[in-house]
Amino acid sequence: MGSIAAKRIEPKAGPVPEAASPEPAGTASKERVFFAINKASKYLDVLALSWVTPILMMAAGDSLSGNLKLLWQRLGIPVISILMFLVLWAGLAPQVKTSLGAIPGPAAVAEQAIVLHKDNVAEQAKAQAFYARLDEVNARLKAAGRGDEIVKRSYTGKPTYYQQIWTSLKTVFFGFFLATLVAAPLGIVMGMSPAMNAAFNPLIQIFKPVSPLAWLPIVTMIVSATVASDSSIPKSFLTSAITVTLCSLWPTLINTALGVSSIDRDLVNVGKVLKLGWYTKVTKLVLPSALPLIFTGMRLSLGVGWMVLIAAEMLAQNPGLGKFVWDEFQNGSSQSLARIIVAVLTIGVIGFLLDRVMYALQSMFTYSANR
Amino acid sequence: MSVHPTFNSSTRQVPLASLFASALILAACGPSGSAPADPSSIQEASGPVILPMEGLEKTDLKFGFIKLTDMAPLAIAYEKGYFEDEGLYVTLEPQANWKVLLDRVIDGELDGAHMLAGQPLASTIGYGTAANIVTPFSMDLNGNGITVSNDVWDQMKEHIPVDAEGKPEHPIRAEALKPVIDQYKSEGKPFNMGMVFPVSTHNYELRYWLASGGINPGYYSPDNVQGTIQADALLSVTPPPQMPATLEAGTIYGYCVGEPWNQQAVAKGVGVPVITDYEIWKNNPEKVFGLTEAFVTEHPNTTKAITRALIRAAMWLDEDDNANRAEAVEILSRSEYVGADAKVIAASMTGTFEYEKGDVRSVPDFNVFFRYNATYPYYSDAVWYLTQMRRWGQISETHADAWYDETARQVYRPDIYLAAARSLVDDGIAEEADFPWDTDGYREPTSEFIDGLTYDGRSPNAYIDSLPIGLKDGQTVSDQAIQN
Numbered sequence: 105m106g107s108i109a110a111k112r113i114e115p116k117a118g119p120v121p122e123a124a125s126p127e128p129a130g131t132a133s134k135e136r137v138f139f140a141i142n143k144a145s146k147y148l149d150v151l152a153l154s155w156v157t158p159i160l161m162m163a164a165g166d167s168l169s170g171n172l173k174l175l176w177q178r179l180g181i182p183v184i185s186i187l188m189f190l191v192l193w194a195g196l197a198p199q200v201k202t203s204l205g206a207i208p209g210p211a212a213v214a215e216q217a218i219v220l221h222k223d224n225v226a227e228q229a230k231a232q233a234f235y236a237r238l239d240e241v242n243a244r245l246k247a248a249g250r251g252d253e254i255v256k257r258s259y260t261g262k263p264t265y266y267q268q269i270w271t272s273l274k275t276v277f278f279g280f281f282l283a284t285l286v287a288a289p290l291g292i293v294m295g296m297s298p299a300m301n302a303a304f305n306p307l308i309q310i311f312k313p314v315s316p317l318a319w320l321p322i323v324t325m326i327v328s329a330t331v332a333s334d335s336s337i338p339k340s341f342l343t344s345a346i347t348v349t350l351c352s353l354w355p356t357l358i359n360t361a362l363g364v365s366s367i368d369r370d371l372v373n374v375g376k377v378l379k380l381g382w383y384t385k386v387t388k389l390v391l392p393s394a395l396p397l398i399f400t401g402m403r404l405s406l407g408v409g410w411m412v413l414i415a416a417e418m419l420a421q422n423p424g425l426g427k428f429v430w431d432e433f434q435n436g437s438s439q440s441l442a443r444i445i446v447a448v449l450t451i452g453v454i455g456f457l458l459d460r461v462m463y464a465l466q467s468m469f470t471y472s473a474n475r
Numbered sequence: 476m477s478v479h480p481t482f483n484s485s486t487r488q489v490p491l492a493s494l495f496a497s498a499l500i501l502a503a504c505g506p507s508g509s510a511p512a513d514p515s516s517i518q519e520a521s522g523p524v525i526l527p528m529e530g531l532e533k534t535d536l537k538f539g540f541i542k543l544t545d546m547a548p549l550a551i552a553y554e555k556g557y558f559e560d561e562g563l564y565v566t567l568e569p570q571a572n573w574k575v576l577l578d579r580v581i582d583g584e585l586d587g588a589h590m591l592a593g594q595p596l597a598s599t600i601g602y603g604t605a606a607n608i609v610t611p612f613s614m615d616l617n618g619n620g621i622t623v624s625n626d627v628w629d630q631m632k633e634h635i636p637v638d639a640e641g642k643p644e645h646p647i648r649a650e651a652l653k654p655v656i657d658q659y660k661s662e663g664k665p666f667n668m669g670m671v672f673p674v675s676t677h678n679y680e681l682r683y684w685l686a687s688g689g690i691n692p693g694y695y696s697p698d699n700v701q702g703t704i705q706a707d708a709l710l711s712v713t714p715p716p717q718m719p720a721t722l723e724a725g726t727i728y729g730y731c732v733g734e735p736w737n738q739q740a741v742a743k744g745v746g747v748p749v750i751t752d753y754e755i756w757k758n759n760p761e762k763v764f765g766l767t768e769a770f771v772t773e774h775p776n777t778t779k780a781i782t783r784a785l786i787r788a789a790m791w792l793d794e795d796d797n798a799n800r801a802e803a804v805e806i807l808s809r810s811e812y813v814g815a816d817a818k819v820i821a822a823s824m825t826g827t828f829e830y831e832k833g834d835v836r837s838v839p840d841f842n843v844f845f846r847y848n849a850t851y852p853y854y855s856d857a858v859w860y861l862t863q864m865r866r867w868g869q870i871s872e873t874h875a876d877a878w879y880d881e882t883a884r885q886v887y888r889p890d891i892y893l894a895a896a897r898s899l900v901d902d903g904i905a906e907e908a909d910f911p912w913d914t915d916g917y918r919e920p921t922s923e924f925i926d927g928l929t930y931d932g933r934s935p936n937a938y939i940d941s942l943p944i945g946l947k948d949g950q951t952v953s954d955q956a957i958q959n
Contacts, residue, residue: 418571
């Protein structure tokens with residue numbers, strides 16, 4: 105039974121402290137430390153750092169064997185699997201020859217990642233030079249009595265890799281925010297009223313499977329027609345963000361509706377007994393109990409949105425990671441494939457981090473609901 | 476002596492102004508130490524430095540381009556500081572494809588763009604998205620090639636005469652391709668070829684070459700925009716970066732595209748360029764710099780400044796008999812411009828062109844940016860493209876010669892070009908002799924085509940009728956056939 109408990113170790117349990125036999129006073133502080141580590145491990149889990157827990161426990165003096173086993177499971181196996189993947193990649197990649205050269209192995213990709221970073225540094229230097237030149241021209245304009253022509257300008261060079269990542273993140277969050285704004289209230293309404301559910305369901309089922317690339321031309325035309333040319337938000341940004349919205353609002357919508365409609369019957373009855381007003385019902389009963397599912401939906405939406413964004417950016421020309429990939433493909437240089445793979449890995453890592461952030465938010469609310 | 480740089484600065488004041496300005500630049504750069512590190516970011520302190528002209532309506536501009544080597548004038552104008560000299564702060568943004576580029580210019584996201592010579596014309600006459608696009612600047616001459624797959628080349632070689640050294644005789648005529656196409660037809664395989672856009676120069680040059688060899692490239696009709704009516708060779712749009720890959724995959728057997736995609740095919744071993752458009756029509760117009768008419772009307776000073784900067788860039792590219800081309804290749808090979816390997820770009824921009832692997836021939840005018848009045852927007856160039864659109868049915872009806880002239884005048888704006896050129900000459904930056912001040916907009920009639928036919932821009936209908944394959948006066952296309 106002890107081993108089962110050890111295997112089933114989850115945040116709440118922790119390794120069974122060996123407090124069966126009477127111990128001297130040091131045990132009490134040790135137990136406090138273990139307790140603290142256990143509490144921390146909840147958060148570590150959420151941050152995908154669950155392998156830190158066994159290390160901390162071992163450092164605090166807990167038994168080695170149980171913790172080593174955990175460490176192996178949580179850190180050792182994943183690391184070995186990643187290493188094997190890298191070895192496999194390095195071995196197989198040069199076998200595949202394309203018209204852009206052989207597929208690059210991990211070394212070439214790492215090299216291009218460093219090159220991209222260096223490009224970023226070089227671009228900063230260029231930007232500095234640009235501002236120096238700008239200041240100089242402005243000084244000459246002032247000297248010539250044309251000081252009113254001086255305008256604040258930003259650097260006109262290409263966006264660096266980090267700026268492109270940032271643009272992609274901004275776009276996806278804007279689109280996601282719009283999606284949540286539309287989907288959450290609509291989902292609540294649909295969940296609370298079977299009539300509304302029946303009304304919207306067919307539309308949802310039809311529009312849900314539509315790919316972003318099919319939405320893109322329509323969205324482009326609408327944005328072109330309605331947004332003024334010199335607005336401060338670029339049209340390409342809006343087009344990409346709205347395409348993200350259209351594709352990513354479905355998981356939130358469906359999960360919210362599901363969450364709201366599956367509130368515990370008892371709670372609903374309580375609401376009826378207390379004759380709660382509509383607003384109180386929603387904020388005190390419906391939302392809190394539906395929150396776990398709403399957050400699940402939002403997490404799925406963000407994941408879908410991130411995937412959709414890359415495709416949308418390629419065609420809408422929003423200067424983010426999608427455009428980076430497309431431009432590299434158009435370059436067709438010997439480093440292009442390696443750079444594209446760097447972008448693929450970046451997209452994956454960022455997607456993973458976004459997912460973790462949403463999971464963290466979700467577990468915060470889930471825990472509070474299960475109090 | 477107080478230096479007040481003015482526009483009508485005589486040639487004596489300018490060197491003094493430049494000395495003063497150079498001193499300021501050096502003083503500004505000195506203490507910081509970081510700026511001079513990157514040579515390309517330094518303004519050329521050697522040429523005359525001028526203050527931007529007054530009355531610029533819009534100075535923060537965004538231009539689009541496609542990743543082809545003939546976007547060079549834009550890259551050079553940016554990197555060498557010519558745009559900044561004019562007080563223009565330009566962001567150059569590569570676009571996904573020609574359609575996206577055109578749409579973004581039309582709806583104002585881009586202020587101007589590197590365009591195919593046919594795009595402003597087609598938009599103005601309403602073929603494709605209708606919009607009034609004008610051009611005050613022709614970006615280059617020549618610069619394209621037709622590449623075929625290795626298999627097709629092997630079959631073509633049997634029909635190509637060899638010269639004294641045993642190498643295929645150039646220019647390779649399409650007659651050598653005809654038996655290959657007939658062979659494919661007899662096997663029931665459609666002979667697919669790629670080009671970049673329905674109104675692209677590549678489309679018309681490929682069709683011209685095919686037709687000169689007796690191969691019908693197909694007609695367009697008002698209902699059929701594929702352009703494959705009665706075609707022996709089926710032409711379709713393929714994006715340039717995908718061309719080598721689709722050639723290798725066998726989806727297309729040949730394509731016509733700009734650089735670096737022909738040399739790329741040779742470098743990767745997937746195809747063989749058979750002819751350059753220089754050999755199809757010596758010194759043919761290729762890309763133009765397009766802006767919407769609305770932009771030009773609302774921002775005349777800005778347009779003039781843009782044209783000045785581009786003329787300077789074009790001059791630099793052809794300066795001293797192409798002495799600067801190596802540097803241009805380095806700039807274009809950066810990932811934010813064309814991004815292809817420098818070796819591949821240099822294969823066509825530095826005076827040679829590689830056909831079969833190892834068969835490198837001297838083609839010094841493969842890309843012409845300024846000489847032969849390459850940058851002047853000649854009406855006759857516009858009319859040639861209109862005649863080709865009519866020849867293949869994109870313009871569905873016959874029009875009087877005057878219509879061709881009027882349309883050309885609507886789109887091509889040599890007035891802006893000459894005003895910009897005049898101001899450059901006045902500032903001492905350009906030579907008077909480099910520009911054709913007195914032309915009426917029509918080049919002299921020329922027969923430098925692969926089939927020797929004569930083109931006179933003043934008589935487009937006569938020219939259309941003289942072409943072997945193609946719609947003649949009064950013919951239209953409907954129901955999959957030519958109607959008289």
